[in-house]
Amino acid sequence: MDEIKSIIGTILQDAIQDAIEANELPITTPPDIPFSPTKTPDHGDIATPVALGLAKSAKMPPRTVAETIHKHVDLEKHSIISNLEIAGPGFINIYLSNEWLFDTIRNILKEQQEYGKSDIGLQKKIQIEFVSANPTGPLNIVSGRAAAVGDTLVNLLNAVGYDAVREFYVNDAGGQVERLGQSIDIRYRQALGEHDIEIPDGGYNGEYITDFAKEIVVEDSDTHLKLSDDERILLFKEKGIAHLLGQQKTTLERFGVNFDVWASEKTIRDSGKPDDIINIFQEKDYLYENEGATWFKMTDFGDDKDCVVIRTNGEYTYFVPDAAYHLDKHDRGFTKVIDLFGPDHQGHITRLKNFVKALGLSDDWLEVDIIQQVNLVDSDGNRQDMSKRQGQFYTLDLLIDELAEAVGERYAVDVARYFFLMRANNTHLDFNIELAVTQANENPVFYIQYAHARCCSIFQQAREQGFEIKPVEEVNLELLDAPQEHELIRKAAEFPSIIISSAEDREAHRIPHFLHDLAGIFHPYYNQHRVLDLSNKDRSTARLILVECIQTVLANGLRLLGISAPESM
RNA sequence: GCGCCUAUAGCUCAAUUGGAUAGAGCAACGGACUUCUAAUCCGUAGGUUGCAGGUUCGACUCCUGCUAGGCGUGCCA
Incomplete structure (x- = not known):
């Protein structure tokens, strides 16, 4: 479709010249x-409002x-x-x-699993950091939503x-994990009979x-009671991190997300690089002392208040x-870094970008996108608090478990991923778990998968x-003359440009919508036109070619989403 | 108070850079299995795009001001 746009564009420019x-x-x-998309076949295959734009400078009515x-x-x-x-x-x-x-058909069959791909990225190194819980x-x-979107x-x-990679930043140092160690310590001692102690404020x-x-x-x-309090809390902190991080990794694997790099905050701290940062800021005169803090x-960067470092x-x-x-990311050679943050880190974005600027990196090197919140809603429409500190949260594992109960383990991850991916990142997502489970059989993901299975x-x-089943060169494609057949091919032809816009705008949800649209043309076609017809074998052969194209596009799209493409359902 | 996000059909959401008649799904109602799989299809209905202005050939989209909801604004991460 992009190729055709540039060809048509040139033809029109020549005409204007x-x-x-x-x-x-x-x-x-x-x-x-x-070019503007055509919403109905009455508007042709592609359309351009170029004359509307020229009307003013030409001082002529647009139609003229x-x-x-x-x-x-x-x-x-x-x-x-x-x-x-x-x-x-x-x-x-x-x-x-x-x-x-017909060129589109030949192209899809030639490219197969590669159909839809392009090379506009020029193999530039990009990193996406996400989840980082x-x-x-x-x-x-x-985190499940972030995992699905980032992946x-x-x-x-x-x-x-x-050349894009997945990275997870493990916050295995600092106050939060300190509190984790303390919280485990309290529970440990309680389990051994101490009852006059409680989890402190801000603990887990x-x-x-x-x-x-x-x-x-x-x-x-x-045995750990013999240790000093500090030693014991340190031990429990390390044990806790290992245990919980292990759990997170297991969950992510189950969810089909495999990170390329697990970066450790502790390693960063121990490397001395934070000291370098302070030195750089010192040299650039970005620091001052006040009330005993730095x-x-x-x-200086436009924010309304300074902050303690x-x-x-x-x-x-x-x-x-x-x-x-982030300086370390830059040193590793990424030409661009994208952080996907949860909504609770939104206040951090401006500051982080300012720090990056203070380090002399260009403004667009770091991009931060917010994956908006997921509100768990019960059947009465009441929102549930998901704060970890309160201990009331709905885990990703629990979600997959419940889906698995309704639709089987095989499809549970598919359904969860699709639900997370079908919405724009910046929308607040109301996730009604009861609805997701009860309506599982009418889930849009099955609609798409079923089209593939068909x-x-x-x-x-x-x-x-x-x-x-003949190779395409030996098939008379002119026999594909039904309007729905042309519609199917036109839709399939959009696929590469959908991927490009989706990737560049970081709007993954366009892929699920595209696939749903494609399946939505295929199912009616299937119902109204027999592919396999013994009385018209030539046409059947041509239609098989078309079916292969649709199957290929569906499979390629689902693969991008990390959702399976079943051969039968 | 300040900052960010959101507001589109009864519900959940779409709508490439501003483009033609704002689209799907679910829910509702009525139909279609002797058929390549009915996890499907066909039909009906549903709208002052939160409100008020502005920009222009044209605005869901951009600007200003409101309203409502969410989040952020810690020497937590």
Whole structure:
């Protein structure tokens, strides 16, 4: 589709140039040709509002401009265009010849699993950091959304020719994991009979902490009581991190997300790089002392208040290792870094970007996108608090478990991923778990998967019934003359440009919608037209070619989403 | 108070850079299995795109001001 746009664009620009030279269009030079999608076949295969844009500078009515351009397009010369029409306020609707449709078919069959890919990324190194949940509890469903989106964005970027990697930043140092150690310690001692102690404010009081503390008691009995408080908390912190991080990894694997790099905050801190950051800021005069703490002049970068980088107790706030971490990313050679943050980190974006700027990196090197919150809603429409500190949260594992109960383990991950991916990142997603489970059989993911399974089934039948499956060069594609068949091919032809826009705009949800649209053309087609017809074997052969194309596009799209493409359902 | 996000059909959501008649699914109602799989299809219905202005050939989209909801605004991460 992109190729065809540039071909048509050139033809139209030439026509405009001819019109200018014939003194029929009072402008100096042909503009870039914009294209708008055609919503109905009545508007042709592609359309351009170029005449509307030129109307002002040419001081002519838009329809007249369109007609002037039209006059200078020689249809005899361009066999790819079957017809041009002026419509509405001055749109030029372009109807492409069948040969273009057949080229699309040949291209899909030639490319197979590669169909849809492109190379606009020039193999530039891009990193996407996502999930990066604290190792202080199980992953919740917001992390699930981030996991699905991040994983798919990497797939999309790789599909358009970037060299993209998945990275998870483990916050295994700092105050949060300190509290984790303390919380486990309290539960451990409680399990051993101390009852006059409680989890402090800001600690973790989820049941999983109690369970884990009990496990420690079972394995090690009361031996850790001999340690000093500090030693014991340190030990429990490390044990807790290992345990919970392990759990998160297991969950992510089950969810089909495999990170390329697990970066550690502790490693960053131990590397001395945070000290370098302080030195750099010091040299650039971005720091000052106040009330015993060291502050960064965030107001120099337009923020409304400065922020502490070294606390009164001498420890760095998380900004410093975070800045060091991003400098480290830069040193690893990424030309662009994308962080997917949860909504609770939104206040961090401006500051982080300012720190990156303070380090001398360009403004667009770091991109931060928010994956908006997921509200768990019950059947009465009440929202449930998912704070880890409260211990009331809905885990990703629990979600997959419940889906598995309804639709089987095989499809549970498919359904979860699809639900997370079908919405734009910046929408607040109300996830009604009861609805997702009860309506599972009418889930849109099955609609798409079923379309794929039907394609497979047709080929199964074709083989059993002895239909000849010929290579495309030997098939008369002119026999594909039903309007729905052309519609299917046109839709399939959009696939590569959908991937590009989806990747560049970081809008993964366009892929599920595209696939749903494609399946939505295929199912009616299937119901109204028999592919395998013994009384018309030539047409059957041609239709098998079309079915293979649809199957290929569906499979390629589902693969990008990390969703399975079943051969039968 | 300040900052970010959101507001589109009864519900959940789409709508490439501003483009033609704002689209799907679910829910509702009526139909279609002797058929390549009915996890499907066909039909009906559903709208002042939160409100008020502005920009222009044209606005769900951009600007200003409101309203409502969410989040952020810690020497937590």
